[in-house]
Amino acid sequence: MTITTHTVGDRVIETTVPVGAHYVEGTTLDPSGPLATGAIVLDEAVAPLAPWSARLTAGQTLTIVDVGGNQSADFLVYNAQDTDERYSTPDTLAWQKNAYLREGSILRSNLGRPLMTVTGNEIDRQDTIGGACSKESNTLRYGFHTEHQHGCRENFLAEAARHGLGARDLVSNINWFMNVPVEADGTLGIVDGMSAPGKRVALRAEMDVLVIVSNCPQMNNPCNDFNCTPLRMIVTAPTDGSDHA
Numbered sequence: 089m090t091i092t093t094h095t096v097g098d099r100v101i102e103t104t105v106p107v108g109a110h111y112v113e114g115t116t117l118d119p120s121g122p123l124a125t126g127a128i129v130l131d132e133a134v135a136p137l138a139p140w141s142a143r144l145t146a147g148q149t150l151t152i153v154d155v156g157g158n159q160s161a162d163f164l165v166y167n168a169q170d171t172d173e174r175y176s177t178p179d180t181l182a183w184q185k186n187a188y189l190r191e192g193s194i195l196r197s198n199l200g201r202p203l204m205t206v207t208g209n210e211i212d213r214q215d216t217i218g219g220a221c222s223k224e225s226n227t228l229r230y231g232f233h234t235e236h237q238h239g240c241r242e243n244f245l246a247e248a249a250r251h252g253l254g255a256r257d258l259v260s261n262i263n264w265f266m267n268v269p270v271e272a273d274g275t276l277g278i279v280d281g282m283s284a285p286g287k288r289v290a291l292r293a294e295m296d297v298l299v300i301v302s303n304c305p306q307m308n309n310p311c312n313d314f315n316c317t318p319l320r321m322i323v324t325a326p327t328d329g330s331d332h333a
Contacts, residue, residue, distance in 0.1 A: 111136060111156060111315050111316060111317045112315050115156055115315060115317060116156070116157070116285045117155050117156050117285060117317065117318070118153075118157075118285035118286030119133075119153060119155050119286070119320050120153045120155075120286040120287075120288055120320070121151075121153075121322070122151045122290075122322045122324050123149075123207075123208040123210070123288045123289070123290035124149035124151060124207065124290050124292070124324045124326075125326070125327065126149065126324035126325050126326045126327045127325050127327055128322060128323070128324055129148065129323050129324065129325050130142060130321065130322070130323035131320070131322050131323075132320070132321050133155075133319070133320055133321075134161075134301065134303045134318060134319040134320070134321060135303065135318060136303060136305070136316035136317055136318060137238075137243075137303060137305035137316055138243070138303050139243035139244065139246055139247035139300070139301065139302050139303070140300075140301045140302075140303065140319075140321060141247045141248075141250065141251065141298065141299060141300045141301065142298075142299055142321065142323065143296065143298050143299075144168075144293040144296070144297050144299060144323060145293065145296050145325075146294060146295050146296055147292070147293065147325070147326050148292070148293050148323055148324065148325050149207060149290050149291065149293070149323070149324050149326070150204075150290070150291045150293070150299060150321065150322070150323050151208070151288050151289070151290045151291075151320075151321075151322040151323075151324070152264055152288065152289050152290075152291075152301075152319060152320075152321060153286065153287075153288050153319065153320035153321075153322065154264075154265045154283045154284070154285070154286070154287045154288070154319065155285060155286070155317055155318045155319060155320050156285055156312075156315070156317020156318065157281070157284045157285040157286075157287070157313070157317070158266075158280070158281030158282075158283045158284075158311065158312050158313050159265060159283075159303065159304065159312045159316065159317045159318075159319060160264065160265055160266035160281075160304035160306070160311050160312055161263070161264040161301055161302075161303065161304070161319050162220050162240040162243070162244070162261050162262070162263055162301065162302040162304050163261055163262040163263070163264055163299070163300075163301050163302075164244060164248075164258070164259065164261050164262075164299070164300045164301075165195060165203050165204055165297050165298070165299050165300075166203075166253075166257075166297060166298040166300075167197060167203065167295060167296070167297065167298075168295075168296040168297050168298045169296055171251070171252075171253060173197045173198060173199050173201070174198060174203075174257070174259055175195055175196075175197060175198075175203060175259060175260075175261070175262070176196055176197055176198040176200075176259070176260075177216050177217070177259075177260040177261075177262075179196040179197065179198060179200050180193070180194070180195055180196045180216065181216070183196055183200070187217060187270050188213035188214060188215070188216075189206060189209075189213070189215070189216055189262065190206065190209055190212075190213055190214065191206050191207070191208060191209040192205070192206060193205070193206045193214075194206075194294075195262070195291070198259075201294075201295070202294040202295075203293075203294060203295065203297055204291040204292060204293050204294060204297060205291065205292045205294060206289065206290070206291055207290045207291065207292045208288065208289065208290035209288075209289050210287045210288050210289065211265065211282050211283050211287055211289075212282055213282075214262065214263070214264055214265070214266075214289065215262070215263040215266050215267070215268040216260070216262045216263070217268055217270070217276060218263050218266060218268035218276065219260060219261065219263075220239065220240035220241050220244065220261050220263075220302065221239035221240050221241070221304065221305075221306045222239040222240065222241035222242065223237065223238060223239055223241070223242060224241075225239065225241075226239055226308060229308070229309075237305065237307070237308075238305060239304075239305060239306065240261070240302035240304055240305070240306070241258065243302035243303075243305070244258055244261075244300060244302055245258070247300050247301075247302070248300055251298060251300075263304075263311075264289050265281060265283040265287065265289075266281065266304070266311050267279050267280065267281045267282050267283075267311070280313070281311060281312070281313070301321070303316070303318070303319050304316070
């Protein structure tokens with residue numbers, strides 16, 4: 089097993105996060121395209137189970153493509169100039185007075201300021217309550233036979249270390265394309281997704297931001313149909329002042 093080492097100050101972080109898992113032969117894949125107009129400045133695939141990150145300048149739009157369908161893209165976003173300011177689930181939900189993220193939702197920071205705006209969304213609702221899986225939660229939920237499996241927390245830690253961030257910088261995240269319904273009695277479920285190959289969400293940066301994504305390696309619940317597939321990340325720069333393709 090390959091061990092990747094990151095040094096942050098006087099700390100050394102080791103991770104066994106693997107990438108490039110093979111999805112089931114015959115899986116339908118649709119890489120689609122950007123959900124925003126403008127020049128493409130970045131276009132990258134995120135392998136199954138892998139982390140990813142990028143910096144966006146204010147006004148740029150990130151399109152996340154669910155290439156294989158129902159593949160959760162766990163997501164964190166920070167003020168690129170001061171990472172102490174970062175995404176806040178409570179502030180975002182309190183300001184919009186709704187438990188789900190949809191087109192028009194503003195992702196707010198712990199200072200209440202807009203980090204990014206959802207300018208396009210091709211599924212009914214997006215989750216920001218379900219949290220991120222981890223080795224510990226896998227073991228608790230699914231049994232000790234899953235202890236060797238890494239989760240989104242480990243992906244976040246590995247990728248965050250590349251930007252000088254650590255465990256104290258991880259906060260509650262967004263789960264694009266994951267279906268976490270809030271039932272009438274307030275309970276949450278993690279159930280079959282509502283997405284499909286090629287479905288997209290687009291996010292416009294309202295300030296310079298650092299985005300960190302985990303292509304969710306969870307294979308113990310139906311969030312990704314037990315079949316981890318790639319994601320596509322496309323960053324566009326505005327050329328005509330419009331948000332949508």
